[in-house]
Amino acid sequence: MIRNTILLAAGAAALFLSGCGEPRAYGKVDKTPYEIRECNKELYRGIDTDPEKHIDKIVVHKKKRELAMYKKGKLIYACKVSLGKNGDKGDKVQAGDYRTPEGSYRIVRKKCDPRLYKSLMISYPNAEDKARARANGVKPGGYITIHGQPKWNADGHADRFTLAHDWTEGCMAVSNKAIDALWIAVKNGVKIDIYP
Incomplete structure (x- = not known):
C-alpha cells in the first residue's frame, strides 16, 4: 500500500513537471519505451497513415474535455x-500562460518524441493569434500539439489520473490508444476546430 502511494506520488510529480513546450535536448537517446526509431521509420516510409481510416476534421470542446474525429x-x-x-x-493569449x-x-x-508519445502539431499561432499578441505587446507562443502520455505512463496505468487533470503547457493530451487512432487517421492539412 505504501509502495503504491509512493509510486502514485512520484507519477503525479512527473506528470506536473512534464509538459509539451519546445523539445529539449536529451543527449543521445536512441530508444525509449515509445520506440522512437520505429516511430521515425513509420514517418520516413510514409506508413504512418491508413487511407481507409483517414478523417477530415478534429473537433475539441475544451469545457467538455472532449476530442472527436469526423469523416464527411x-x-x-x-x-x-x-x-x-x-x-x-480562456483562449491562449501569450507564451507561457499554460x-x-x-x-x-x-x-x-x-512528431515522434522521447518525452511524450506521438505528437500532432497544430498551426498555432495563426494570423489572428499573432495580431492579438502583437497588439498586447506579447509573444503568442507556439509548438502546440495533440499528444499522448508522458513516458512514465507508457502502459496507460495512470490514464484515469492524467485524463482527469489539466497538466500540459497548452497542448491537448489524450491516451496513447487515442493518439494511435489519430496518428493512423490524420494526414497533414486536416482541420482542427478548438471551442471553449
Whole structure:
C-alpha cells in the first residue's frame, strides 16, 4: 500500500513537471519505451497513415474535455482530453500562460518524441493569434500539439489520473490508444476546430 502511494506520488510529480513546450535536448537517446526509431521509420516510409481510416476534421470542446474525429460529418471516434494547466481560463493569449488555444487550425506535422508519445502539431499561432499578441505587446507562443502520455505512463496505468487533470503547457493530451487512432487517421492539412 505504501509502495503504491509512493509510486502514485512520484507519477503525479512527473506528470506536473512534464509538459509539451519546445523539445529539449536529451543527449543521445536512441530508444525509449515509445520506440522512437520505429516511430521515425513509420514517418520516413510514409506508413504512418491508413487511407481507409483517414478523417477530415478534429473537433475539441475544451469545457467538455472532449476530442472527436469526423469523416464527411460522421463521428468516427471520441475521447477524453487534458488541456493546459490554465485550460479553463480562456483562449491562449501569450507564451507561457499554460492555456490551450481556441480557433480554427490545421495539423501541420507529425512528431515522434522521447518525452511524450506521438505528437500532432497544430498551426498555432495563426494570423489572428499573432495580431492579438502583437497588439498586447506579447509573444503568442507556439509548438502546440495533440499528444499522448508522458513516458512514465507508457502502459496507460495512470490514464484515469492524467485524463482527469489539466497538466500540459497548452497542448491537448489524450491516451496513447487515442493518439494511435489519430496518428493512423490524420494526414497533414486536416482541420482542427478548438471551442471553449
